Amino acid sequence: MFSLKGLFSTVGISLISTLVVSFLIGLLQINYEFLVVSIIFLVTYVVTGITAPIWNPKTPYFSSYLASIILTLFNFFAANYVLGVNVLFNPDGVNNSLVISTTTSLITTFIFLQITKRNQVTNDD
Amino acid sequence: MMIRDTLDIYNRNLVNIIIVSCILVIPVTIFLLLAGQYMYELNIEQPYIPIFFFVILNFTVLFPPFFFITWHDLNDQSYQWSAMFKAFINNFGYIFIFTFIFYILSVYGSFLLLIPTFIGLSMILLMPLFIQKKSIRDSLRSAWKVVKEENIFILIDLLIIVSLNVFVWSGALYIVQGFENNLFFYIILRSLINALLFPFIYIYLTIKYQQD
Numbered sequence: 001m002f003s004l005k006g007l008f009s010t011v012g013i014s015l016i017s018t019l020v021v022s023f024l025i026g027l028l029q030i031n032y033e034f035l036v037v038s039i040i041f042l043v044t045y046v047v048t049g050i051t052a053p054i055w056n057p058k059t060p061y062f063s064s065y066l067a068s069i070i071l072t073l074f075n076f077f078a079a080n081y082v083l084g085v086n087v088l089f090n091p092d093g094v095n096n097s098l099v100i101s102t103t104t105s106l107i108t109t110f111i112f113l114q115i116t117k118r119n120q121v122t123n124d125d
Numbered sequence: 126m127m128i129r130d131t132l133d134i135y136n137r138n139l140v141n142i143i144i145v146s147c148i149l150v151i152p153v154t155i156f157l158l159l160a161g162q163y164m165y166e167l168n169i170e171q172p173y174i175p176i177f178f179f180v181i182l183n184f185t186v187l188f189p190p191f192f193f194i195t196w197h198d199l200n201d202q203s204y205q206w207s208a209m210f211k212a213f214i215n216n217f218g219y220i221f222i223f224t225f226i227f228y229i230l231s232v233y234g235s236f237l238l239l240i241p242t243f244i245g246l247s248m249i250l251l252m253p254l255f256i257q258k259k260s261i262r263d264s265l266r267s268a269w270k271v272v273k274e275e276n277i278f279i280l281i282d283l284l285i286i287v288s289l290n291v292f293v294w295s296g297a298l299y300i301v302q303g304f305e306n307n308l309f310f311y312i313i314l315r316s317l318i319n320a321l322l323f324p325f326i327y328i329y330l331t332i333k334y335q336q337d
């Protein structure tokens with residue numbers, strides 16, 4: 001069964017990790033823009049991909065897909081209303097961000113599930 | 126009667142409450158108030174809507190660890206030390222998203238004679254009380270049942286919370302009146318007051334509205 005509460009927990013944990021990592025980056029004063037953006041991006045969606053199977057063991061891929069889409073929509077919302085960047089005027093950018101974020105978290109979920117499966121097999125033996 | 130129970134539970138779990146206050150309440154409050162200050166410095170149309178959202182989020186997001194403590198105290202169960210932080214992390218997303226939804230509802234529904242505002246604020250107040258239910262539908266349904274039973278009297282609780290905050294805040298400002306204060310001083314004072322006040326409010330609400 002798909003549990004909505006688990007999905008929201010996944011979203012919350014990746015939000016918390018994003019906040020903590022961006023706070024650390026601000027504290028360490030890293031000024032390379034590309035590095036900062038890619039670190040925050042990777043941390044957010046890799047954490048989403050890892051934590052999605054924990055609360056939704058039956059439907060891990062769907063959960064990580066939905067969680068990354070919710071996070072991307074939050075990003076659009078914040079960019080539109082807070083930072084004043086008109087993201088939705090650029091369809092290529094929207095397409096790119098949706099595709100890259102979902103594929104990152106799906107690949108992470110795949111790798112994580114393979115590793116846990118292998119661990120279970122070795123533990124059973 | 127209810128206040129005595131609140132003080133009893135507060136005294137019994139004093140160490141855990143102080144730990145949660147130092148590790149969670151103070152940093153979260155400082156972070157959210159700084160976020161509000163950042164919103165104020167941006168040139169957006171109505172900066173007070175997101176700032177007030179952060180103030181409300183500050184209240185609701187910190188509810189689960191104290192609810193966890195009170196719930197285990199009322200049922201005479203023991204728990205691990207780290208389970209309080211786990212309760213905070215696990216329920217963060219659920220409470221964040223539903224506070225967001227009800228806040229949007231109450232802000233943009235205010236032209237309908239403030240009825241959606243009242244319903245949204247009472248749901249925001251009551252929703253974190255039912256986090257231990259299995260599914261989201263169950264917890265929202267129990268919160269909605271309490272809203273239907275108590276309807277206008279939830280406003281009194283809201284009034285108690287707001288007036289207690291204002292009372293302690295004005296007293297603290299009266300003490301530090303003569304100093305040269307800046308923004309960071311006010312933020313730190315606010316976080317200390319939150320660490321002092323919030324546990325009482327959370328334990329009071331949990332005892333009052335948690336029937337089963």
